[in-house]
Amino acid sequence: MWTDLTLRRTQGGEFLPSKYMDINLDHIAKLAKLRLTDSEKETLGRQLPSIVDYIAKLQEVDTSGIDPKAYLTDATNVFRSDVPSTAQAERDAAVAAFPKSAGDALEVPGIFN
Amino acid sequence: MSELLTVKAIRDAVAEGTVTAEEIVKNSLARIDAEDAEIGAFLEVFHTRALEKAREIDAMKVRGDVLPRLAGVPVAIKDNMLLMGEKASAGSKILQDYTSAYSATVVARLEEAGAIIVGRTNMDEFAMGSSTETSAFQKTRNPWDTSRVPGGSSGGSCAAVAAGFVAAALGSDTGGSIRQPAALCGIVGLKPTYGRVSRYGIVALASSLDQVGPFAHTVEDAMLVMEVIEGRDEHDATSVELDSKPVAELLEPSMKGLRVGVPKEYFIDGMDPEVRARVEEAIEVFRANGAEIIDISLPLSPYALPTYYIIQPAEASSNLARFDGMRYGTRAPGALEDSYLTARSEGFGLEVKRRIMLGSFILSAGYYDAFYKKSLAVRNALRKEFDEAFKQVDVIISPTTPGTAWKLGEKFDDPIAMYLADVFTTPANIAGLPGISIPCGFANDLPVGLQLQAKPFDEMTMYKAAAAYQTLTDWHTKVPQA
Numbered sequence: 189m190w191t192d193l194t195l196r197r198t199q200g201g202e203f204l205p206s207k208y209m210d211i212n213l214d215h216i217a218k219l220a221k222l223r224l225t226d227s228e229k230e231t232l233g234r235q236l237p238s239i240v241d242y243i244a245k246l247q248e249v250d251t252s253g254i255d256p257k258a259y260l261t262d263a264t265n266v267f268r269s270d271v272p273s274t275a276q277a278e279r280d281a282a283v284a285a286f287p288k289s290a291g292d293a294l295e296v297p298g299i300f301n
Numbered sequence: 302m303s304e305l306l307t308v309k310a311i312r313d314a315v316a317e318g319t320v321t322a323e324e325i326v327k328n329s330l331a332r333i334d335a336e337d338a339e340i341g342a343f344l345e346v347f348h349t350r351a352l353e354k355a356r357e358i359d360a361m362k363v364r365g366d367v368l369p370r371l372a373g374v375p376v377a378i379k380d381n382m383l384l385m386g387e388k389a390s391a392g393s394k395i396l397q398d399y400t401s402a403y404s405a406t407v408v409a410r411l412e413e414a415g416a417i418i419v420g421r422t423n424m425d426e427f428a429m430g431s432s433t434e435t436s437a438f439q440k441t442r443n444p445w446d447t448s449r450v451p452g453g454s455s456g457g458s459c460a461a462v463a464a465g466f467v468a469a470a471l472g473s474d475t476g477g478s479i480r481q482p483a484a485l486c487g488i489v490g491l492k493p494t495y496g497r498v499s500r501y502g503i504v505a506l507a508s509s510l511d512q513v514g515p516f517a518h519t520v521e522d523a524m525l526v527m528e529v530i531e532g533r534d535e536h537d538a539t540s541v542e543l544d545s546k547p548v549a550e551l552l553e554p555s556m557k558g559l560r561v562g563v564p565k566e567y568f569i570d571g572m573d574p575e576v577r578a579r580v581e582e583a584i585e586v587f588r589a590n591g592a593e594i595i596d597i598s599l600p601l602s603p604y605a606l607p608t609y610y611i612i613q614p615a616e617a618s619s620n621l622a623r624f625d626g627m628r629y630g631t632r633a634p635g636a637l638e639d640s641y642l643t644a645r646s647e648g649f650g651l652e653v654k655r656r657i658m659l660g661s662f663i664l665s666a667g668y669y670d671a672f673y674k675k676s677l678a679v680r681n682a683l684r685k686e687f688d689e690a691f692k693q694v695d696v697i698i699s700p701t702t703p704g705t706a707w708k709l710g711e712k713f714d715d716p717i718a719m720y721l722a723d724v725f726t727t728p729a730n731i732a733g734l735p736g737i738s739i740p741c742g743f744a745n746d747l748p749v750g751l752q753l754q755a756k757p758f759d760e761m762t763m764y765k766a767a768a769a770y771q772t773l774t775d776w777h778t779k780v781p782q783a
Binding site: 209210211213215216217219220221222223224228231232235236238239240242243244245246247248249251254255256257258259260261263266268275278281282284285286287288296297298299 | 385386400402496509535538539541601604608618622626627628629630631637640641645646651655657658659660661662663665672674675676677678679680681682716732733757
């Protein structure tokens with residue numbers, strides 16, 4: 189795990205954090221809902237660790253006392269009044285843009301067999 | 302710039318009646334039809350629609366109506382922007398059959414202002430890339446040297462302006478995707494302050510970073526487009542009500558008394574010495590014309606790129622979860638889970654898969670705090686560092702990119718080398734600042750870009766300084782030989 193890294197780092201050698209991580213392609217692909225080919229697995233298996241080593245450089249930055257912020261604008265909650273309004277998309281255009289429809293309804297596969 | 306048709310020149314000529322919108326648009330379409338086979342800027346040209354819209358403008362003129370601000374000006378939009386009734390594929394196979402059911406706010410505002418949308422332009426798939434090579438459909442070539450990339454991800458929009466097909470175009474900039482190609486193609490590219498321009502109807506890459514902005518030949522032209530697209534939109538809660546909008550006609554270009562910060566971290570070992578020389582010459586133009594040049598240090602700026610490659614894939618992997626063949630594009634056969642997997646695995650290209658995998662890893666249990674949460678803290682620290690710097694200076698000047706346009710294929714198999722092309726542009730996205738790239742000369746016959754960054758929502762200071770540079774130099778009037 190990441191938190192052990194400072195210890196391991198002092199044991200000498202090049203700082204390659206990805207070596208100490210479990211970058212399990214099958215598990216990540218499952219999370220990402222992707223089915224990877226063997227060739228993609230080979231490529232990503234090579235590239236992801238080097239990208240991870242690169243982004244791990246952030247550990248060098250002292251962020252003690254600094255809040256993590258997802259957005260930097262001053263905006264907090266942005267509300268609008270709760271009144272019905274017409275969507276910009278016309279109904280027919282919205283239905284047409286959907287991959288499958290049955291008459292006026294949007295069609296999706298069943299969740300249960 | 303007689304050869305260069307600017308937004309302003311076209312707008313004024315159409316308003317005065319010395320040329321019709323139809324003539325202008327026909328000329329633009331003829332150039333594209335004749336020359337775009339070599340450049341590959343456009344994925345689709347809206348011939349019929351564009352001519353109809355142009356004739357509407359001409360009819361208004363005949364009736365004696367007051368023409369809107371951009372009447373008759375041909376513009377191009379990036380393929381991740383919706384135009385009702387037209388396709389928008391974000392450069393991806395998964396959306397190749399998607400037709401927009403409504404228009405993006407920026408696109409609707411352009412059309413309301415009388416601009417003629419002549420087509421949608423090539424881009425890196427879902428804007429993931431720095432060379433436009435990850436497009437599922439075609440390569441785009443740099444008009445200055447067609448063996449080289451135009452930069453990316455908005456490479457098609459950028460090449461369309463650089464080649465003279467259109468006077469202006471819209472791009473989107475998440476980590477440099479407007480400014481970086483603008484630098485590589487020798488034109489103006491503007492990334493507005495986060496919140497200045499609505500993102501409604503834009504296919505999202507990373508929602509906390511994305512901003513739409515213009516490509517043009519002059520700062521004034523970029524402003525003319527910004528006047529139309531910027532401002533609060535009720536459909537994008539992060540868009541901001543602006544107290545005032547800079548008006549191109551009222552701009553007074555000036556460098557006098559301007560405090561220009563030059564951060565040493567943006568002049569790195571390994572950058573092209575010719576690029577460095579052009580930027581240093583540009584800084585001398587500022588000094589010679591009354592600006593005060595102040596050496597500053599932004600020690601966190603080098604961390605902007607690794608921060609970006611955490612936040613952006615994390616947000617992208619979440620945003621792209623919606624592309625599963627259920628709501629958009631092509632439905633894959635099979636039971637639900639199988640259908641998802643097939644649609645995504647066959648619909649996305651390798652760069653998109655790489656970033657979705659990276660984002661999913663970063664956000665997974667055990668790594669979320671170490672990567673994602675840490676990146677948000679560095680992001681805030683980076684912004685604070687800029688806030689401090691802007692107490693001392695009005696604008697920050699640097700190269701836009703460390704080098705010039707590279708050969709097609711050169712960095713394609715080395716993601717980190719490709720990502721480094723954006724090392725100087727990502728800080729503005731991470732910190733939410735406005736940034737502009739303007740042409741400042743050539744290195745080995747290839748264009749070099751000068752980047753100006755300013756305080757959030759202080760576009761005006763940036764425009765004044767950049768426009769002043771363009772009144773003193775003529776780099777922006779140089780066009781590639783056809």
